[in-house]
Amino acid sequence: MSDARERSLGDQLPRLLRMAGARPARWIASVIVVSLVLTTLDTLGVAAMIPLTQLISGTATDTGALGAIAEITGISEPSELVPIVAAAIAGLFIFKSVASIVFRWWLLGRTSRISALVATDLMRRYMLSPYVAHRGRHLAEVYRNINESTAQAASVLQATITVLTDAMLLIAIIAVLAITAPWITLLVVFVFGLLLLGIQLGLRRRQARLGEEIADAGLAAWSFLMPGLDGFRETRLSSSAGSFIDGYRAAKLRGAMAGRQLALVSEAPRYALEIGFVLAIAGISVVLFATGTPAEALTVLGVFGAASLRALPTLNRVASSLATIRSGQVGLRIVLRAGAELDGQGRHEEAPRSDEPFEGDISFIDVGFRYPDADEDVLRGITLTIPRNRTVAFVGSSGAGKSTLLDLLLGLLEPTHGRIECGGRSILDDRARWYADLGVVPQDVFLVNDTLRANVAFGVPSEAVDADRVSEVVAMARLEGLVAELPRGLDTMVGERGVRLSGGQRQRLGLARALYRRPSVLVLDEATSSLDNVTEFEITDTLKRLEGTMTIVIVAHRLSTVRGADHLVFLDKGLIEAQGTFPELRSRSAAFNRLVELGDLS
Numbered sequence: 001m002s003d004a005r006e007r008s009l010g011d012q013l014p015r016l017l018r019m020a021g022a023r024p025a026r027w028i029a030s031v032i033v034v035s036l037v038l039t040t041l042d043t044l045g046v047a048a049m050i051p052l053t054q055l056i057s058g059t060a061t062d063t064g065a066l067g068a069i070a071e072i073t074g075i076s077e078p079s080e081l082v083p084i085v086a087a088a089i090a091g092l093f094i095f096k097s098v099a100s101i102v103f104r105w106w107l108l109g110r111t112s113r114i115s116a117l118v119a120t121d122l123m124r125r126y127m128l129s130p131y132v133a134h135r136g137r138h139l140a141e142v143y144r145n146i147n148e149s150t151a152q153a154a155s156v157l158q159a160t161i162t163v164l165t166d167a168m169l170l171i172a173i174i175a176v177l178a179i180t181a182p183w184i185t186l187l188v189v190f191v192f193g194l195l196l197l198g199i200q201l202g203l204r205r206r207q208a209r210l211g212e213e214i215a216d217a218g219l220a221a222w223s224f225l226m227p228g229l230d231g232f233r234e235t236r237l238s239s240s241a242g243s244f245i246d247g248y249r250a251a252k253l254r255g256a257m258a259g260r261q262l263a264l265v266s267e268a269p270r271y272a273l274e275i276g277f278v279l280a281i282a283g284i285s286v287v288l289f290a291t292g293t294p295a296e297a298l299t300v301l302g303v304f305g306a307a308s309l310r311a312l313p314t315l316n317r318v319a320s321s322l323a324t325i326r327s328g329q330v331g332l333r334i335v336l337r338a339g340a341e342l343d344g345q346g347r348h349e350e351a352p353r354s355d356e357p358f359e360g361d362i363s364f365i366d367v368g369f370r371y372p373d374a375d376e377d378v379l380r381g382i383t384l385t386i387p388r389n390r391t392v393a394f395v396g397s398s399g400a401g402k403s404t405l406l407d408l409l410l411g412l413l414e415p416t417h418g419r420i421e422c423g424g425r426s427i428l429d430d431r432a433r434w435y436a437d438l439g440v441v442p443q444d445v446f447l448v449n450d451t452l453r454a455n456v457a458f459g460v461p462s463e464a465v466d467a468d469r470v471s472e473v474v475a476m477a478r479l480e481g482l483v484a485e486l487p488r489g490l491d492t493m494v495g496e497r498g499v500r501l502s503g504g505q506r507q508r509l510g511l512a513r514a515l516y517r518r519p520s521v522l523v524l525d526e527a528t529s530s531l532d533n534v535t536e537f538e539i540t541d542t543l544k545r546l547e548g549t550m551t552i553v554i555v556a557h558r559l560s561t562v563r564g565a566d567h568l569v570f571l572d573k574g575l576i577e578a579q580g581t582f583p584e585l586r587s588r589s590a591a592f593n594r595l596v597e598l599g600d601l602s
């Protein structure tokens with residue numbers, strides 16, 4: 001995409017609207033139609049001043065607009081016509097003002113909606129993007145993009161509409177003025193046109209730079225806020241909270257100061273325009289009174305007065321909207337670039353394409369894997385079979401490739417060589433289906449700020465939670481003791497603002513959560529590492545009882561967890577060093593034997 005193309009609003013805004021699911025042509029057309037109606041009303045309001053000023057200045061009522069009004073109403077006496085015309089103008093202005101409020105309400109609703117929908121769309125794309133791309137992402141940037149940048153992008157949309165609408169209004173006002181006094185109008189338009197253009201040319205770079213500064217400061221603030229709070233324990237223990245707070249403070253202040261400058265720079269045209277208008281009205285008065293009759297002068301001044309009443313705020317709004325467009329364009333660019341980048345990375349579909357579950361043996365066929373940007377494969381020539389309903393454990397020293405192998409099995413990573421199948425089907429053919437058949441217990445179980453029940457039935461809408469199944473899996477994961485002790489049982493809040501669970505309790509909750517889904521393949525990733533011996537024994541016992549009912553894949557370094565597995569795979573430096581039952585491995589691999597003797601398999 002070329003820079004020029006990227007910079008054009010005519011290209012950017014339709015793309016933004018499409019991200020929000022709107023149809024750009026229809027969306028823009030409806031906004032313009034409503035704007036035209038309002039502009040017409042506004043113009044009529046200004047034009048209506050002509051007969052009134054003519055009446056006041058004593059123009060004859062038998063010709064022109066006054067003649068027409070006199071004919072329609074049947075009244076030709078100026079003193080009787082004045083209240084009628086004045087009432088008509090008042091009525092028109094009231095109607096116009098009410099219509100303007102309604103229109104603003106409608107427009108604000110439309111643009112605010114776009115802001116919310118674009119943010120949601122971006123969040124959806126981030127959440128459904130491939131795992132590898134997610135791992136390589138700077139999360140502070142993701143938060144900044146979804147929050148501030150989408151708001152900036154929507155403000156550009158709103159400001160562009162304001163500029164378009166106001167430009168139409170200004171053209172109409174100029175047209176009315178041109179009918180009344182063509183030469184003076186031309187002069188005023190020329191002078192104000194130059195003034196506005198000069199101001200805009202002088203400020204545009206600064207406004208754009210300030211917009212970039214604000215976006216940058218936003219990113220810096222997130223970069224201190226997130227690790228500061230996420231790594232609370234570490235920051236506390238290393239007494240480094242101060243440096244995160246200082247960094248955050250500096251970033252926020254930088255953003256605030258840029259915001260202050262932007263506000264002033266956006267307001268500056270207002271003062272220049274106000275001075276310009278006062279000078280124009282004064283100049284016109286002098287010229288008119290010097291060259292024509294007072295009556296003519298009054299008519300022209302009345303119309304100019306009414307026009308400036310309307311035009312001045314409009315011009316101000318145009319100037320500040322232009323500032324919003326320039327400063328907000330950085331946000332618009334960020335959002336569109338992120339959208340395009342995420343599109344290019346592919347998207348995970350959450351709905352399975354097939355109803356047919358993955359069943360059968362799991363086969364790794366000559367699987368190799370290299371991380372993007374890495375020089376070497378971390379796994380090579382992995383060929384193995386995990387028979388259906390059997391328990392297989394992966395062991396190996398640190399960095400051997402166990403977690404990578406597991407991520408490949410989970411379909412989070414894709415092999416750079418070979419393939420992984422279940423029941424003869426590649427697991428990547430229908431990843432969502434594969435996930436539906438998997439239950440995973442990670443090393444660090446993620447808790448949501450909700451009840452214990454909701455944490456077990458993770459991601460299931462509360463009305464769809466199967467209460468019996470929850471009780472069943474709570475018992476299977478040996479969590480009943482905890483539930484009985486908690487004040488509100490399964491309805492007790494856990495997570496961020498609820499009861500803190502111990503490492504072992506979290507892990508058991510993770511097991512209950514994985515089992516809730518009735519998986520055909522249960523995967524435990526270092527899931528017993530934080531358990532005490534008694535709990536580990538209980539969990540291993542639970543796994544033993546599950547044996548034969550589902551395929552169980554374990555990655556663990558605790559000898560006791562993997563000892564009873566049907567089949568052990570010993571990995572070393574990305575290769576399968578040996579495999580077999582525990583006694584077979586002992587007799588086949590000296591390296592494995594050494595680990596066993598040390599009592600730790602990693």
Ligand SMILES: Nc1ncnc2c1ncn2[C@@H]1O[C@H](COP(=O)(O)OP(=O)(O)OP(=O)(O)O)[C@@H](O)[C@H]1O
Nearest residue numbers: 371374378396397398399400401402403404405602
């Ligand atoms: N994102 C990445 N980019 C590049 N290399 C990576 C990445 N993640 C892991 N690696 C490398 O891949 C190799 C295997 O790592 P992996 O985490 O799979 O090992 P592991 O056996 O699970 O180790 P541990 O028991 O310590 O968790 C290591 O050498 C590691 O440095």
